[in-house]
Amino acid sequence: xxxxxxxxxxxxxxTGILCIIRIVRGPxxxxxxxxxxxxxxxxxxxxxxxxxxxxxxxxxxILVVLALVGFLGxxxxxxFAPQTDEGDQR
Amino acid sequence: xRDYISGALLISGATLAMCAAIGLVRLPDLFARMHAATKPQxxxxxxxxxxxxxxLDSVAATAMIVxxxxxQLLTSPVASHMVGRAAYRARFIPADRLxxxxxxxxxxxxxxxxxxxx
Numbered sequence: 493x494x495x496x497x498x499x500x501x502x503x504x505x506x507t508g509i510l511c512i513i514r515i516v517r518g519p520x521x522x523x524x525x526x527x528x529x530x531x532x533x534x535x536x537x538x539x540x541x542x543x544x545x546x547x548x549x550x551x552x553x554i555l556v557v558l559a560l561v562g563f564l565g566x567x568x569x570x571x572f573a574p575q576t577d578e579g580d581q582r
Numbered sequence: 583x584r585d586y587i588s589g590a591l592l593i594s595g596a597t598l599a600m601c602a603a604i605g606l607v608r609l610p611d612l613f614a615r616m617h618a619a620t621k622p623q624x625x626x627x628x629x630x631x632x633x634x635x636x637x638l639d640s641v642a643a644t645a646m647i648v649x650x651x652x653x654q655l656l657t658s659p660v661a662s663h664m665v666g667r668a669a670y671r672a673r674f675i676p677a678d679r680l681x682x683x684x685x686x687x688x689x690x691x692x693x694x695x696x697x698x699x700x
Contacts, residue, residue: 496589503596507622510603520612522669526619527606529661533622534599536654537630540647541592544634549643555631555650563657570664 497545504541507534525569532562584636591633598626611679612669616662623658627651 511534514527536558539551598621605618628651635647669675670685677683 493585493589496592500592500596503593503600507596507599507603510600510607514603514606514615520669520674522665522674523612523615525665526612526615529658530599530602530606530619530622533627533654533658534603536650537595537599537622537627540627540630540634541596543643544588544592544630544637547638549638549640549646552643552646552650556646556653559650559653559657563661566661567664570661570668 493545497541500541501538504534504538507531521569525566529562529566532558584639588633588637591629591636595622595626595628595630595633598622598629602626611676612674613666616666620658620662623662624655627654 508531511527511531515524515531518524536555539554539558543549543551602618602621606615609615609618631647631651635644638644638647677686
């Protein structure tokens with residue numbers, strides 16, 4: 493099971509790095525929102541994998557919290573992002 | 583045997599997350615990136631949570647996992663819909679990148695409610 497843990501940790505680490513690359517590059521605010529959503533999903537997956545490998549249930553409530561917080565963040569950004577000017581799309 | 587099934591589910595979920603991140607960096611515009619981004623949000627996380635439920639093998643943990651999975655299934659399509667709608671309405675996507683654009687014709691035909699932002 494530790495081999496599975498190492499493989500998953502490497503994959504999720506690559507995921508995090510690539511998401512941060514997209515968050516830095518942009519170009520628009522909504523691209524960053526989508527990348528932050530993927531980063532949030534990868535974080536939730538990491539907590540799930542940690543719970544599975546260590547057979548511990550202490551991190552499971554964090555999954556619920558992450559789903560709610562990520563939802564509120566991306567919906568509020570999507571609601572208020574396009575009200576900026578036409579040329580200023582950052 | 584259960585550990586093998588659980589490990590296979592965990593690895594396939596992590597693989598979906600990595601594929602989505604590669605798509606995020608390589609695909610050209612926002613809608614294509616959203617297409618890649620929805621994979622770990624639903625299927626990837628469900629695979630990982632199923633693997634965790636099989637390995638944890640307790641009713642209380644499975645109940646918490648079901649709550650987390652159903653919340654994720656409810657919230658992530660709504661968030662994606664809001665992002666796509668905002669991108670379309672704000673014309674973040676150039677019209678020549680879209681193969682089919684029926685919504686634009688409908689929006690031009692209708693007036694929309696007063697104060698509605700195109």
